[in-house]
Amino acid sequence: xxxxxxxxxxxxxxxxxxxxxxxxxxxxxxxxxxxxxxxxxxxxxxxxxxxxxxxxxxxxxxxxxxxxxxxxxxxxxxxxxxxxxxxxxxxxxxxxxxxxxxxxxxxxxxxxxxxxxxxxxxxxxxxxxxxxxxxxxxxxxxxxxxxxxxxxxxxxxxxxxxxxxxxxxxxxxxxxxxxxxxxxxxxxxxxxxxxxxxxxxxxxxxxxxxxxxxxx
Amino acid sequence: xxxxxxxxxxxxxxxxxxxxxxxxxxxxxxxxxxxxxxxxxxxxxxxxxxxxxxxxxxxxxxxxxxxxxxxxxxxxxxxxxxxxxxxxxxxxxxxxxxxxxxxxxxxxxxxxxxxxxxxxxxxxxxxxxxxxxxxxxxxxxxxxxxxxxxxxxxxxxxxxxxxxxxxxxxxxxxxxxxxxxxxxxxxxxxxxxxxxxxxxxxxxxxxxxxxxxxxx
DNA sequence: TAGATTGTTAATCGATTAACAATC
DNA sequence: TAGATTGTTAATCGATTAACAATC
Numbered sequence: 001x002x003x004x005x006x007x008x009x010x011x012x013x014x015x016x017x018x019x020x021x022x023x024x025x026x027x028x029x030x031x032x033x034x035x036x037x038x039x040x041x042x043x044x045x046x047x048x049x050x051x052x053x054x055x056x057x058x059x060x061x062x063x064x065x066x067x068x069x070x071x072x073x074x075x076x077x078x079x080x081x082x083x084x085x086x087x088x089x090x091x092x093x094x095x096x097x098x099x100x101x102x103x104x105x106x107x108x109x110x111x112x113x114x115x116x117x118x119x120x121x122x123x124x125x126x127x128x129x130x131x132x133x134x135x136x137x138x139x140x141x142x143x144x145x146x147x148x149x150x151x152x153x154x155x156x157x158x159x160x161x162x163x164x165x166x167x168x169x170x171x172x173x174x175x176x177x178x179x180x181x182x183x184x185x186x187x188x189x190x191x192x193x194x195x196x197x198x199x200x201x202x203x204x205x206x207x208x209x210x211x212x213x214x215x216x
Numbered sequence: 217x218x219x220x221x222x223x224x225x226x227x228x229x230x231x232x233x234x235x236x237x238x239x240x241x242x243x244x245x246x247x248x249x250x251x252x253x254x255x256x257x258x259x260x261x262x263x264x265x266x267x268x269x270x271x272x273x274x275x276x277x278x279x280x281x282x283x284x285x286x287x288x289x290x291x292x293x294x295x296x297x298x299x300x301x302x303x304x305x306x307x308x309x310x311x312x313x314x315x316x317x318x319x320x321x322x323x324x325x326x327x328x329x330x331x332x333x334x335x336x337x338x339x340x341x342x343x344x345x346x347x348x349x350x351x352x353x354x355x356x357x358x359x360x361x362x363x364x365x366x367x368x369x370x371x372x373x374x375x376x377x378x379x380x381x382x383x384x385x386x387x388x389x390x391x392x393x394x395x396x397x398x399x400x401x402x403x404x405x406x407x408x409x410x411x412x413x414x415x416x417x418x419x420x421x422x423x424x425x426x427x428x429x430x431x432x
Numbered sequence: 433t434a435g436a437t438t439g440t441t442a443a444t445c446g447a448t449t450a451a452c453a454a455t456c
Numbered sequence: 457t458a459g460a461t462t463g464t465t466a467a468t469c470g471a472t473t474a475a476c477a478a479t480c
Contacts, residue, residue: 020417084427098318195422201236206411211300
């Protein structure tokens with residue numbers, strides 16, 4: 001089956017947020033050689049209700065079979081398609097600091113078809129530095145590079161001060177999504193998708209729970 | 217005002233998830249010298265409803281004043297207390313790979329009172345390596361170090377294969393929270409808080425939106 | 433005081449769970 | 457076929473928004 005625009009407009013963020021986790025569990029089951037699983041078994045494994053699993057999956061179609069359950073390999077592959085990771089994505093890194101370099105060197109993304117094609121930084125001291133077979137380029141090259149290499153996704157690991165202006169440049173040259181690690185929200189046109197990873201906010205949530213839920 | 221256990225049990229995750237963002241905006245307003253703000257103004261800035269802001273804040277008390285709005289500095293400081301970042305936290309890093317090293321070198325956490333005290337790895341080649349004035353230690357030292365230094369939070373940047381066993385060790389020696397970057401869910405006793413940062417899942421969500429919401 | 437804006441209750445909306453008929 | 461389990465509708469629950477009286 002093929003997935004795309006037509007139906008997905010009204011998939012709630014709650015559902016989208018759970019899909020990668022289903023994908024992860026199904027991948028592990030597949031690796032363990034499990035061939036079929038019922039929503040009930042999966043619910044025990046994942047600590048969510050079987051109802052929710054069936055409800056979520058049925059947003060995209062009937063992948064199961066009454067009396068049998070779900071074929072693990074098939075469901076895994078279908079969710080992969082829904083998530084769009086049956087296709088490869090072209091990435092660039094903007095901001096070659098510690099975090100940026102760590103992300104580029106992180107092999108797991110490549111395995112899923114997220115391929116880094118270029119690295120940019122405004123610090124001249126880094127120009128030409130090789131990180132994973134790519135040389136850090138000056139920001140001036142950014143626009144042309146994105147156009148010429150059909151880059152889909154820009155990974156933003158720069159200080160918030162410059163994030164907004166870089167996002168503007170990116171928006172203007174055909175990028176489709178921004179994976180934003182800068183500590184700010186980005187204002188971009190609606191056809192550009194932004195996924196934020198706000199690490200300090202994540203740490204603050206943990207801090208809150210330490211203070212409040214901790215040691216009952 | 218002091219915050220803590222007694223009331224916070226029933227604060228929903230939705231609210232907790234928004235607190236750090238309020239905190240960020242208020243911090244910026246404070247830095248800009250803004251002294252007061254109404255829920256309506258803040259709502260325009262943050263693109264959420266004024267109702268939600270007032271509703272969220274009133275879970276913790278009445279911080280505003282009718283006819284006036286909220287005092288920025290006061291509200292900022294109160295949310296800081298609610299989040300528990302008026303106190304310092306003692307952290308260790310477990311897993312001194314690229315990502316782990318990047319996190320340790322990231323100064324922003326320190327600014328908020330999250331202080332790295334030790335670094336551990338199971339790779340002997342790294343023992344003694346200095347990262348930000350700390351030497352990488354063998355895993356054997358972990359338990360004693362946590363106890364002796366009153367470590368609150370362990371940052372887990374290790375492969376999923378060893379994550380569960382390390383989480384078990386940590387659970388047993390007085391750690392209170394785990395900031396988990398490993399690609400798996402952790403089974404820990406209920407008094408231990410886990411905050412997951414699943415980077416590949418975040419990237420998959422972006423991929424989904426690229427495929428589905430993209431270019432209307 | 434009059435105007436503004438909160439704190440809070442009530443109404444709405446959406447997401448989760450339960451139930452069960454359909455069906456493999 | 458009988459048993460199991462889905463797909464899907466209906467019921468419940470929780471979160472968001474609207475409204476407004478209280479009050480600075």
